[in-house]
Amino acid sequence: MARVLARSPIGRCCPHAPDPSPRPSEAAPRLEIPKPVSTVRSRSARRAVPALLAGAALALTACGTGDTGSGDAGSGGEPQSGGTLTFAVGSDAGCVDPQQVGSNDTIYSVRQLVDSLTDQDPETGEIVPWLAESWEVSDDATSFTFHLREGVTFSDGSPLTAQVVKDNFDAVPNLGALAGLARGYLTGYTGTTVVDELTAQVTFGTPNVQFLQATSTHSLGLVSSASAALPAAERCSAGIVGSGPFTLAEYVQNQSITLDRRDGYDWGSSRWADGEARLDSVVFRIVPEAGVRTGSLQSGQVDAIGSVGQADEAALSGAGIELQVRANPGVVFGITFNNARPQFADAAVRQAISLAVDRQEIVDAVFPTGTLPATSVLSSTTPGYTDLSDGLTTDADRAVELLDETGWAPGGDGIREKDGVRLTLEVLWAPVAGTNQPALELLQQQLRAIGVEVTLREQPIAQLLPTLQAGEFDGAWGNVTRADPDILRGSYSTQLANLYRLPAGELDELLTAQAAAADPAERADLVAQAQELLVEEAFTIPVVELQTTLGVSPAVHELEFDASSRLQLHDTWIS
Amino acid sequence: MTELLVKPIAVAAPAAPVAVAEAPAAAGRGTARRLLRFLARRPGLVLSGVLLLLVAVAAFAPGAFTSADPLVGEPAENFAAPGAAHWFGTDELGRDVFARVVHGTALSVKATLIAVGVAFVVGGLLGLVAGFVGGWVEDVVMRLVDVLLSIPALFLSLALVTALGYGTVEVAIAVGIASVAGFARVMRAEVLRVRTAVFVEAARSSGTRWYGVLARHVLPNSLGPVLVLATLELATAVLAVSSLSFLGFGAPPPAPEWGNLVSEGRNYLGNAWWLSTMPGLVVAGTVLAINRIARALDGEWAATR
Amino acid sequence: MGRYLARRLAQAIVVLWAAYTVSFLILDALPGDPVTAMASAGLDGGQVDPAELAAIRAEYGYDDPLVVRYLTNLGNAVTGDLGNSVATNRPVAETLGAALPPTLQLTAVALLLAVALGSAVALLATYTRRRWLRQLLLSLPGLGVAVPTFWVGLMLVQLLSFQLRLFPAFGNEGAATLVLPALTLAIPTGALVAQVLAKSLLTALDEPYVQTARAKGAGRVRIHLAHALRNASLPALTVVGLLAGQLLASAVVVETVFSRDGIGRVTASAVGAQDLPMVQGVVVLGALVFVLVNLLVDLVYPLLDRRIVVAGRRRSLA
Numbered sequence A: 001m002a003r004v005l006a007r008s009p010i011g012r013c014c015p016h017a018p019d020p021s022p023r024p025s026e027a028a029p030r031l032e033i034p035k036p037v038s039t040v041r042s043r044s045a046r047r048a049v050p051a052l053l054a055g056a057a058l059a060l061t062a063c064g065t066g067d068t069g070s071g072d073a074g075s076g077g078e079p080q081s082g083g084t085l086t087f088a089v090g091s092d093a094g095c096v097d098p099q100q101v102g103s104n105d106t107i108y109s110v111r112q113l114v115d116s117l118t119d120q121d122p123e124t125g126e127i128v129p130w131l132a133e134s135w136e137v138s139d140d141a142t143s144f145t146f147h148l149r150e151g152v153t154f155s156d157g158s159p160l161t162a163q164v165v166k167d168n169f170d171a172v173p174n175l176g177a178l179a180g181l182a183r184g185y186l187t188g189y190t191g192t193t194v195v196d197e198l199t200a201q202v203t204f205g206t207p208n209v210q211f212l213q214a215t216s217t218h219s220l221g222l223v224s225s226a227s228a229a230l231p232a233a234e235r236c237s238a239g240i241v242g243s244g245p246f247t248l249a250e251y252v253q254n255q256s257i258t259l260d261r262r263d264g265y266d267w268g269s270s271r272w273a274d275g276e277a278r279l280d281s282v283v284f285r286i287v288p289e290a291g292v293r294t295g296s297l298q299s300g301q302v303d304a305i306g307s308v309g310q311a312d313e314a315a316l317s318g319a320g321i322e323l324q325v326r327a328n329p330g331v332v333f334g335i336t337f338n339n340a341r342p343q344f345a346d347a348a349v350r351q352a353i354s355l356a357v358d359r360q361e362i363v364d365a366v367f368p369t370g371t372l373p374a375t376s377v378l379s380s381t382t383p384g385y386t387d388l389s390d391g392l393t394t395d396a397d398r399a400v401e402l403l404d405e406t407g408w409a410p411g412g413d414g415i416r417e418k419d420g421v422r423l424t425l426e427v428l429w430a431p432v433a434g435t436n437q438p439a440l441e442l443l444q445q446q447l448r449a450i451g452v453e454v455t456l457r458e459q460p461i462a463q464l465l466p467t468l469q470a471g472e473f474d475g476a477w478g479n480v481t482r483a484d485p486d487i488l489r490g491s492y493s494t495q496l497a498n499l500y501r502l503p504a505g506e507l508d509e510l511l512t513a514q515a516a517a518a519d520p521a522e523r524a525d526l527v528a529q530a531q532e533l534l535v536e537e538a539f540t541i542p543v544v545e546l547q548t549t550l551g552v553s554p555a556v557h558e559l560e561f562d563a564s565s566r567l568q569l570h571d572t573w574i575s
Numbered sequence B: 001m002t003e004l005l006v007k008p009i010a011v012a013a014p015a016a017p018v019a020v021a022e023a024p025a026a027a028g029r030g031t032a033r034r035l036l037r038f039l040a041r042r043p044g045l046v047l048s049g050v051l052l053l054l055v056a057v058a059a060f061a062p063g064a065f066t067s068a069d070p071l072v073g074e075p076a077e078n079f080a081a082p083g084a085a086h087w088f089g090t091d092e093l094g095r096d097v098f099a100r101v102v103h104g105t106a107l108s109v110k111a112t113l114i115a116v117g118v119a120f121v122v123g124g125l126l127g128l129v130a131g132f133v134g135g136w137v138e139d140v141v142m143r144l145v146d147v148l149l150s151i152p153a154l155f156l157s158l159a160l161v162t163a164l165g166y167g168t169v170e171v172a173i174a175v176g177i178a179s180v181a182g183f184a185r186v187m188r189a190e191v192l193r194v195r196t197a198v199f200v201e202a203a204r205s206s207g208t209r210w211y212g213v214l215a216r217h218v219l220p221n222s223l224g225p226v227l228v229l230a231t232l233e234l235a236t237a238v239l240a241v242s243s244l245s246f247l248g249f250g251a252p253p254p255a256p257e258w259g260n261l262v263s264e265g266r267n268y269l270g271n272a273w274w275l276s277t278m279p280g281l282v283v284a285g286t287v288l289a290i291n292r293i294a295r296a297l298d299g300e301w302a303a304t305r
Numbered sequence C: 001m002g003r004y005l006a007r008r009l010a011q012a013i014v015v016l017w018a019a020y021t022v023s024f025l026i027l028d029a030l031p032g033d034p035v036t037a038m039a040s041a042g043l044d045g046g047q048v049d050p051a052e053l054a055a056i057r058a059e060y061g062y063d064d065p066l067v068v069r070y071l072t073n074l075g076n077a078v079t080g081d082l083g084n085s086v087a088t089n090r091p092v093a094e095t096l097g098a099a100l101p102p103t104l105q106l107t108a109v110a111l112l113l114a115v116a117l118g119s120a121v122a123l124l125a126t127y128t129r130r131r132w133l134r135q136l137l138l139s140l141p142g143l144g145v146a147v148p149t150f151w152v153g154l155m156l157v158q159l160l161s162f163q164l165r166l167f168p169a170f171g172n173e174g175a176a177t178l179v180l181p182a183l184t185l186a187i188p189t190g191a192l193v194a195q196v197l198a199k200s201l202l203t204a205l206d207e208p209y210v211q212t213a214r215a216k217g218a219g220r221v222r223i224h225l226a227h228a229l230r231n232a233s234l235p236a237l238t239v240v241g242l243l244a245g246q247l248l249a250s251a252v253v254v255e256t257v258f259s260r261d262g263i264g265r266v267t268a269s270a271v272g273a274q275d276l277p278m279v280q281g282v283v284v285l286g287a288l289v290f291v292l293v294n295l296l297v298d299l300v301y302p303l304l305d306r307r308i309v310v311a312g313r314r315r316s317l318a
Helices: A004-005 A048-063 A104-113 A160-173 A177-185 A232-238 A290-298 A310-318 A348-356 A358-365 A396-406 A436-448 A461-468 A487-492 A504-514 A520-537 B002-012 B018-024 B029-040 B045-062 B095-133 B135-150 B151-162 B168-178 B180-194 B196-204 B212-247 B260-266 B274-303 C002-028 C034-039 C048-058 C066-078 C092-129 C131-146 C149-163 C174-207 C208-215 C218-259 C263-273 C275-305 C313-317
Strands: A084-089 A118-120 A127-129 A132-138 A143-148 A189-196 A197-206 A245-251 A256-263 A282-284 A322-327 A328-337 A416-418 A426-431 A453-458 A475-481 A541-543 A545-554
Touching: A048 A348, A084 A104, A084 A290, A104 A245, A104 A256, A104 A282, A118 A348, A118 B151, A127 A132, A143 A160, A160 A177, A160 A189, A160 A197, A177 A232, A177 A487, A197 B002, A245 A282, A290 A310, A290 A545, A290 B260, A290 C149, A310 A322, A310 A453, A348 A396, A348 A436, A348 A541, A358 A436, A416 A426, A426 A436, A426 A461, A436 A453, A436 A475, A461 A475, A461 C313, A475 A487, A487 A504, A487 A520, A504 A520, B045 B095, B045 B274, B095 B135, B095 B168, B095 B180, B095 B212, B095 B260, B095 B274, B135 C002, B135 C275, B151 B212, B151 C002, B151 C218, B151 C263, B151 C275, B168 B180, B168 B212, B180 B212, B212 B260, B212 B274, B212 C218, B260 C149, B260 C313, B274 C131, B274 C149, C002 C066, C002 C275, C048 C066, C092 C131, C092 C174, C092 C218, C092 C263, C092 C275, C149 C174, C149 C218, C174 C218, C208 C218, C218 C263, C218 C275, C263 C275
Parallel strands: A084 A282, A426 A453, A426 A475
Antiparallel strands: A118 A127, A132 A143, A143 A197, A189 A197, A245 A256, A256 A282, A322 A545, A328 A475, A328 A541
16 A cells, blocks of 8 residues: 555656655555554653654655645644634535535534544555444455444433444445445445444444445444434535544534634544643535635734635745645546436547647646646546556547547538537536636637537536436546545446446446455556556546645644545644 | 717627717717817727727637737747737747737627627516516516616526536626616616607607508617616626626636636736736726726717707 | 514515525526535535435435425525535535635725715815815716726725835724725715715705705805705715615625625635536525615614605615
8 A cells, every 4th residue: 555655656757856755665566455453552652753754745746846745744842722613615515514514614523523434544454443443354355343442422411322323334335426435435335333332333234345445435434323314405404423633613604614622632534632622613614705704814813724726826835835735536527428428429529539638737837846747537546546547648639530530520610510419518516626617618628629618517516416326427537536546436437426427348347346355465456457448448647646735824733634535634724 | 989889788788870870960070070079088988999899809800919829828838928919928838928819708798798789689688578567567577677777697507507507608698698687777767858849749640550650760869878787887897797707607717708818827826927817907997998988978968069 | 664674584584585586496497516516516525426426416305396395405504505606615605604714805895984984075176165185086986986996996906005105905804904995985975975965965965955044144165064964964874775785795895806705706616617506605695795785774764754654765766
């Protein structure tokens, strides 16, 4: 696992960058499933995570601007308790149940409400204890036994027991479409056995090697049994009761999410400081305009902002603001076709569109410094990533040739037509980051050049999923963050949601097989084949890797990324 | 000058030529001299006329102002400040903002004209019917108008946009319907005034059919104030259309409109002030010019007689 | 006086009913189906099942004929139940109720500011004897009604927030965040107030009673404030009444510009999500505010001018 992260593409872009982190350079297979370990509780052994994290951030972003990472963790003096952190994000997913939220801006806040069974080290990828002190995985990866911490309580006073784990996982498959991520993680779930008060055994009908990592994500963060019993819609609008370092104080849709510190919290991840969170409260304000977020951070109205764009970098750096960056693992940003649409059911058309995209131009014009163009369906920091840059080149001439061969001929206004149908690609997108619209407008220009008309259909993030489900789109712009290649299965397997209407076929077999491949080398091979197939068939057009770029006031310390480039605010403090 | 003044209205409503007939018919050197003196004392009015002329040219022949492509830019030259090469600077994709504003004029002016046209025709008809027919018809129409007036125009437009969907034309129709009430009121008042005038009574008693009276006497003589209102309404419609476009209910990107140009600039307030400022200035200038000319039409000219 | 009030009240109720009906008809003409939107809102989960669709249709009464649906909804609306939002599944009345206080606060402050600024400009312009100052002041209202509200807001944010750092750029916390949005909202309204007031002040100053007062030796300030303003304020008051609804509507734009909580943002996102019940709720709310403010104006009117006790004359002033 460590090696995967180490092979982030520093060499391509910044050849002289030193290997910044002192992590063990084990020559293990690329995909290592953490062995069934009986981890000792290591509260005292908390490492200097922020410092390492800064290193990791540098490593992962390849060409950082130099002021990346929370490098001030050491210079800020003694951590202080108290105060309110105001964080401006761009959008609201319309739901405050971590198990049902998939949008980064909202995950930032709801992640703080729940604890997970495990945590994932953002630097090594290693799975470490959190609510589970230790665990065992059966050799065929169908059975996972978790030994829970004692003394953990939810904010409604109920204790964490094996029964709570069972209630949570039993409820997930019935949560509905919003919980697509969580449901995907529990594919093949057959049940949870309460072995004793603090031991839960989760079993699957088929091998499910990604499950251990999945338990570290916000999607499988544990809620109280009472919350798990509520209908999905109610959990969304009213929130859930978790055991996390913060509790939900107020949620005003499209406006703000306010968190208060949970008194008596003492069961944080093994990577965190002991005890309660340091901040009294955190206010996430929804500020849709990137320019207003930037200006407000400069003027001190907010302490931190999400989704900093390239245009704001200079202004923020000039004002002494730190840019904290980390590349997101998972499926890169790109356009995924509705493969059921007849004009896009032809692979040649999809391939032509892919060939017309100049990824580097888009990255240079729109995205924050250090962002990488896509070189596979997976981002380069995802375990199991395979470099397919040879298959993702820009060749407009070849694109034109392909389209000519398929019979799509340029019409009067230059847009191609066939049998009276225009070659129009309506792209569905949500304004969750300031970079989305300019990136899409540039794509629009690039595809116009080969006679493909792109129209943009903007929808609020909360409305995106219903439209995808209904299949009312030609293509959709988006990404999914996860530090495990199984995210390919969640996105493209026809046996799951299959929002993009892919045809059943060889890809399904590869994706199903990798989920069952207990041997890391074998799994890596299957994942590589799946990526190759996706790029070759161009079911999706990878464009750019997401790099999370936060603007953080110098007064804020130890604002940390987790393994999926989302926030951990337990240790964060304000000076 | 009269022609110039009437021009925007003429485009707005096919019925407008009547206004020319209504304008001082006694053309001649006296009128010309009076016009020149009138204008010489009002440089602001002349400037407004010139500005509106420029806007009209930009709307119908944008190529006259700029050869730059409003949709395709040079990404490497993004965020260039206003200067000789790019009068209004460039945006995030290196597109020429001046070209985008000029080409955006077409959509914005089109929407404005449709809006005023809808309001003029629908409102005018309602008012005409109410005033001419009278009785319970008048009561019903005018109560409906009262209701329309009690719903804030923007809310009414937003409800209509929700029903009609997004787009330039949809927004224009929504804005137009929302301003029907004002036209209906003025039209009715004028029809009532004219209907009782001596020459109308005379025409009636001499046996002219009702539609003859309507077409030959009532309509031409009651249109004047409605046309002044239409001119004023142009200004309101420019603002309303660009507000809805600003809120994101107009043309989808990358098509430029005055409103969405300002809106897109919001993301770059910190590093590129010109993106929002320039299109906004054009809107403000256009509205000022329309209002100035409306004022001239509404009595200022007649007062010099 | 009692009959005057009763009649006004009855009129207000009729207007409200009609506004509800008009918005119902407009939104019912929508080609999209609110039930499909509701079912696929993701909250009920999974793919949309035709049987489930029919069930929801029946539950919400969407399979009833138009008239039945209208009467049912109207009956509910009378009891304050405006239905549930399609996007969030929460009661419309509740959402609007929660969003109303910040918007009322904003519009009230803006209205005060508009009246203060507008009156100041009008009084000063009609009082001063310096020609250039008068010209300058009289040209301000024209400028004020011409600049787009959203643009003024952005310019103020850029200048006063980002450059000079005097006021916060967005949010609802504290009085400081109210300054810029209220100012933005007050500019076009204040400009109209100034226009109307200046015009009627000039007229009033020519009236015989002012001449009389002047002949009696009353001071300029006294004549201006005590005599002319009192009578000139009637048309301005009418304008304020008419503008209250517009002010609420302009809040849609201003709240969007300043990322402020309130009716405006609720409206903008409701339109974005094609949330019909919510949009209808907003329209009715707008009419309600208009009606209430005008009732208030009607109440204040007789206090300012004893002559107006007969109803119906005010309309002609507008």
